[in-house]
Amino acid sequence: MQPLLKVESLTRDFGGNRAVDDATFRVSEGEVVGLIGPNGAGKTTLFNCVSGHLRPTAGTVRFADVDVTRLPAHARARRGIGRTFQVVRPFRSLTVRQQVEVGAGVAAYRSFLTSLAPRPRRNRRVDAVLGDLGLADVADRLVDTLPLGLQRQVEIARAEALEPRLLLLDEPGAGLTNPELAELSRHVRALRGRGRTVLLIEHAMDFAMSTCDRIIVLVEGRVIADDTPKRVQSDEQVIAAYLGVEDPVGPLSEPAR
Amino acid sequence: MDLLANVIVTTSIYALVAVGLTTIYGVLRVLHIAHAGVYAIGGFAALLAYRSSGGFWLSLLAAMLASAVAGLAIYYGLYRPLLDSPRSVPLLASIGAFIAIEALLQRPFLLGPSPESLPAESGIPAPRLGELAFTSIQATIILLTVLAVVGVYLLIRRTRLGLAWRAITQDRLMAASSGVNLDTAIAANFLIGSALAGAAAMLWAVYTNTVQAIAGGVISYKAFVIVVLGGLGSVPGAALASLVLATVEVLATRYIGTLLPRDAIAFLVLIAVLMLRPEGLIGRRSA
Amino acid sequence: MRGSARLLTILAAALLVVAGCGGGATPAPTSPPAKATEASKPAAASPAAGSPVASPAAAASPAAKPDASPATASPVASPAAAAPPAAKPATGEPITVGFFSPTTGPMAADGLNARNGAELAADRVNLSGGVNGRPLRLAIYDDAGDPAQAANLARRLVQEDRALAVVSGAYSPPTTAAAPIFQQASIPLLSAYAVSPRITAAGEFVFRAGPAAAIEGAAAAIFTKENLPNSPKRVSIVAADLDPTIQLAEAFKAQAPKEGLEVVSEDKFALQENDFRPLLGRVRSANSDVVYSPAFFANAANILTQAKELGITTPFVFASSADSYKVFELARDNAAEGAYLVTDYDRSNRPVVQAFIADFKARFGNDPDIVAAGSYDAVLATAEAMRRASSLEGRAIREAIAQLKNLEDLVTGPVEEVSAERDFVRALALQVGRNGQWTSFATVPWSRITR
Numbered sequence: 003m004q005p006l007l008k009v010e011s012l013t014r015d016f017g018g019n020r021a022v023d024d025a026t027f028r029v030s031e032g033e034v035v036g037l038i039g040p041n042g043a044g045k046t047t048l049f050n051c052v053s054g055h056l057r058p059t060a061g062t063v064r065f066a067d068v069d070v071t072r073l074p075a076h077a078r079a080r081r082g083i084g085r086t087f088q089v090v091r092p093f094r095s096l097t098v099r100q101q102v103e104v105g106a107g108v109a110a111y112r113s114f115l116t117s118l119a120p121r122p123r124r125n126r127r128v129d130a131v132l133g134d135l136g137l138a139d140v141a142d143r144l145v146d147t148l149p150l151g152l153q154r155q156v157e158i159a160r161a162e163a164l165e166p167r168l169l170l171l172d173e174p175g176a177g178l179t180n181p182e183l184a185e186l187s188r189h190v191r192a193l194r195g196r197g198r199t200v201l202l203i204e205h206a207m208d209f210a211m212s213t214c215d216r217i218i219v220l221v222e223g224r225v226i227a228d229d230t231p232k233r234v235q236s237d238e239q240v241i242a243a244y245l246g247v248e249d250p251v252g253p254l255s256e257p258a259r
Numbered sequence: 260m261d262l263l264a265n266v267i268v269t270t271s272i273y274a275l276v277a278v279g280l281t282t283i284y285g286v287l288r289v290l291h292i293a294h295a296g297v298y299a300i301g302g303f304a305a306l307l308a309y310r311s312s313g314g315f316w317l318s319l320l321a322a323m324l325a326s327a328v329a330g331l332a333i334y335y336g337l338y339r340p341l342l343d344s345p346r347s348v349p350l351l352a353s354i355g356a357f358i359a360i361e362a363l364l365q366r367p368f369l370l371g372p373s374p375e376s377l378p379a380e381s382g383i384p385a386p387r388l389g390e391l392a393f394t395s396i397q398a399t400i401i402l403l404t405v406l407a408v409v410g411v412y413l414l415i416r417r418t419r420l421g422l423a424w425r426a427i428t429q430d431r432l433m434a435a436s437s438g439v440n441l442d443t444a445i446a447a448n449f450l451i452g453s454a455l456a457g458a459a460a461m462l463w464a465v466y467t468n469t470v471q472a473i474a475g476g477v478i479s480y481k482a483f484v485i486v487v488l489g490g491l492g493s494v495p496g497a498a499l500a501s502l503v504l505a506t507v508e509v510l511a512t513r514y515i516g517t518l519l520p521r522d523a524i525a526f527l528v529l530i531a532v533l534m535l536r537p538e539g540l541i542g543r544r545s546a
Numbered sequence: 547m548r549g550s551a552r553l554l555t556i557l558a559a560a561l562l563v564v565a566g567c568g569g570g571a572t573p574a575p576t577s578p579p580a581k582a583t584e585a586s587k588p589a590a591a592s593p594a595a596g597s598p599v600a601s602p603a604a605a606a607s608p609a610a611k612p613d614a615s616p617a618t619a620s621p622v623a624s625p626a627a628a629a630p631p632a633a634k635p636a637t638g639e640p641i642t643v644g645f646f647s648p649t650t651g652p653m654a655a656d657g658l659n660a661r662n663g664a665e666l667a668a669d670r671v672n673l674s675g676g677v678n679g680r681p682l683r684l685a686i687y688d689d690a691g692d693p694a695q696a697a698n699l700a701r702r703l704v705q706e707d708r709a710l711a712v713v714s715g716a717y718s719p720p721t722t723a724a725a726p727i728f729q730q731a732s733i734p735l736l737s738a739y740a741v742s743p744r745i746t747a748a749g750e751f752v753f754r755a756g757p758a759a760a761i762e763g764a765a766a767a768i769f770t771k772e773n774l775p776n777s778p779k780r781v782s783i784v785a786a787d788l789d790p791t792i793q794l795a796e797a798f799k800a801q802a803p804k805e806g807l808e809v810v811s812e813d814k815f816a817l818q819e820n821d822f823r824p825l826l827g828r829v830r831s832a833n834s835d836v837v838y839s840p841a842f843f844a845n846a847a848n849i850l851t852q853a854k855e856l857g858i859t860t861p862f863v864f865a866s867s868a869d870s871y872k873v874f875e876l877a878r879d880n881a882a883e884g885a886y887l888v889t890d891y892d893r894s895n896r897p898v899v900q901a902f903i904a905d906f907k908a909r910f911g912n913d914p915d916i917v918a919a920g921s922y923d924a925v926l927a928t929a930e931a932m933r934r935a936s937s938l939e940g941r942a943i944r945e946a947i948a949q950l951k952n953l954e955d956l957v958t959g960p961v962e963e964v965s966a967e968r969d970f971v972r973a974l975a976l977q978v979g980r981n982g983q984w985t986s987f988a989t990v991p992w993s994r995i996t997r
Contacts, residue, residue: 053436074442075435085436096429100422109423110438114447117420164437261856265823365654372654374844376876394855467820468851468878469844473652477818512824 012061023223036210039220054078084166105160171202269505271404275459277485279452285492292353295475296360301326301457315379322461323454330453364472640683644703647715648691660715663918667925696720700727715921718742732940739920763797771805778835787814794840840865847876854881869916892959
């Protein structure tokens, strides 16, 4: 399998704080990879550096054999890096359909003149994604009138509508109930079935362990393990630094520092 | 009947300034005080173009162009480098830019401190609808404003750019990760909003035959009142609030007169509406 | 999100309230008043440097042609009562006279004209011998129309510039704020054109060259009754909502009953208003014979244009605050023809006035107006008092100003004497817009006004 994403020696500082410290890893085409670590380990910062919302202090991000380290977020999105956000921030002005339309690239345009062209009335891709995620019935409702579980679905639908080669999911399971988590897990596996490459941040361990092909463990900005879920679970360094001895699969709270 | 014409014209000018302001607030979350400076620059450009050509439409074009350029310059020079700082920083920068533009325009080698006259004629005939008579410039203002406001509304509702603006309004990061180029979308917003302010400056200057370096101040603070009244970021809200403010102002001046100065009315309306409907006139924020 | 939106709303409202105070005046620069350096050098002391704005006449300076008689060198030096006939350029240690006017902010147009008038006067004084041989040096400040800034610069004039006398080319609020500071420092202040009674109320060191509001407003009522066609009875008042113009309206109202006039409506508008149509509709329905409007020149032009547009034919009488050629420039369709103006700026054919107009135009490119003429005269009168004073000590100068008499050649018209209230005693003029300029129409003597 080809490495789709190559992160090399990536470092990001905030003032004097090093949030990500010399992180190196790869994600191959078709893989579902989990990025786990305690709060404050630098997971979201790492995500932001991959998606282009942050510039790394040092190191490179290569996507499909192209160095994208200096590209802005929208340009990476157009190359095929889609992502969701951890916090759902619905505002009052968009319906579910419009939100997914944005994701489908309807709002993206090449030039000022083409931006003034009328947007298509109906977008087949949007309809398909709405159907896939069971959102067709609520398509014309404002996002902020939906329950949290559905809002998450909308967020994933938006990212998926981009048909990204690499999908970054930032804590898709946070705040979901167990049945909702099971549904999510099914859905992520279905994504893999369709050949989508996924990199996800997760706190719910059993979800991560059961869903991912591979787990990368980030502690204090450094990659301390990168292996199959099984081997990661038994990695002593991981257990010591992060998982805790007694409850290796329980939900996690504060990092052990 | 003069009054009705007056209300419509005043509404139009307020709406032209406020629509740009409200969309800029939407995408950038900055109270764009320097819009007043952009407005003043439009008036100045119109004056220069009028003096060298004598044409109404050419002067209008010059005003829109100059304001658009000024708006873009403010975005690229001022707000863009400050995008990630706390919101008070661009606000202060904006106030500074406004004061600087006004002071600069007052220099004698530019517009100078004196009001100047702009007696341009649009050539649009003065229509009469039964009792309701409009002068030529009134008709021109109303016509152009309807075109502009409907145009912006369609732009927002129907085009890719409009969807991009709404996405940015919702969540800038989310928009970027969906392929929306924040930079060009926000710049386009400044371009269009500023051009509208320039048009308003030119039209009001002709209507009152006055071009002034300090012209932007009063109209812009009213536009801010309108933007807040209409619900921050809402174009139909801004249009409705323009109508409300213009009506109250004109009628109060006509029938209550001296009780309070016209410009104070804006604040009374603002306070009254905020007390009754904190989301603004068309807030549809469902909790 | 919601919280921050509300916070912003509140912030916006607060900001707007601040911005809206003072009738939407522009934010006044808060920097300390800048001193205009180009004018602080006495023209005669460095004549060749003769600032870039100097008129050709002034540039043909005494240094270049030391023996040229001032009369041929420049109309500036045309014989005037205020200048002694022995006209030799002044040399020696300069005498500092303070001057302030609003050269930025909403009043900047007037402030610049006032400053130009003062500079012209200082140059004229210096070209004709200065003050007993010593050149006059103006220390010039910008008050931005802001009383706080005026108080600041007054302290600087007292403490840093050590001005021996001060001329105010500013409007009433800043002059009122500055006056007590000069009073306390025993430095004479001569206000050029501000009308508020509170200015001279500061004390015996504060004088007024132009008419007080009470005088000018009363004169307006007298003119309205005696000189306007069709002997009007019903009067509407439309005043700019600012201290001096409100004072004028009050004075008119006080005098009106004595002249048999009835004030049937009274309205105010913000200084920066430029759409008067709703207000004019109100005036029309008051059905008055004449409108008295203490307003500023831009207001006046808008009022006249829009009244004409609405088909209102009632005559308008404006106050000296609107005394500017700009009214004609800004009014459309000759709307200013037939408008009346009460002023003390004498637009007659007297040579001294014609010379002043020609010289001002040559040097600054525009016609002088009341603020320029008033400031010019105030500087000349101050110089004249200093010449006559027993010493250059504050009290001596004060006494000399109080005793000024028969200043025939001031461009704002002859001054008979200085009243016990420290106002310059003079006739007032009614002028009418004719062929694009203000033209003499009638005058009323001081004695008739104060009768």
